[in-house]
Amino acid sequence: MSESLNYPQSSSSAEPATAPARPGTVEGAxxxxxxxxxxxxIGGLLIFASRDQIAATLRDTNRQRGGNLTDAQIDQAVNVTMITAVVIAVIFAALYVLFAFKLRAGRNWARIVLTVLTALQLLSLLIGQSTIGGYLAVLAAVVGVVLSFTGPSNAYFAAAKAPR
Incomplete structure (x- = not known):
């Protein structure tokens, strides 16, 4: 004898939760x-244009301090440093873009991560030397942080969290 299992049937049809409308502030962020x-x-890649100037400055500094580095060693150090900086910049950029897409999808944690990354980028700018590209990049990120914490953005993140 087979028994059929009776599962409770809901009288109301379960409709999938719709995503809240994305405000312009989130899109702007x-x-x-x-x-x-x-x-x-772009600013980081432009540093390759000044590679020879950087190497010449290091050679002069090496001579003034009585250093024993050869020109080949200085060239190698400049190359390794520039390549390392570009690799780090590409990784950082990829993470920024990933978190930006998560922010656009309504993930509050992405907004927080982007805020922390922007704060670190701003701190790095204030502590070290930078180019006009560095200043413009930080300015764009700060604009993104401000837009992501406005009233419509806060409502969007709260509404996006509710269906999950």
Whole structure:
């Protein structure tokens, strides 16, 4: 004898939760967070144009301090440093873009991560030397942070969290 299992049937049809409408402030923050790493990468790639100047400055400094580095060693150090900086910049940019897409999808944690990354980028700018590209990249990221914490953005993140 077979028994059939009777599962309770809901009288109301379960409809999938719809995503809340994305406000312009979140869209603006998204594009600001996309612009920041793009500007930073362009600025970072422009450093290759001044590679010879950097190497010449290191050679002069080496001679003034009585250093024993050869020109080949200085060239190698400049190459390794520049390549390492570009790799780090590309990784940083990829993370920024990933988190920007998560922010656009309504993930509050992405907004917090982007805020922390922007604060670190701003701190780095204040402590070290930077180019006009670095300043523009930080400015774009700060605009993104401000837009992501406005009233409509806060409502969007709260509404996006509710269906999950």
């Amino acid at each position: 998204f594009w600001a967070f996309i612009a920041a790493p793009v500007i930073g990468l």
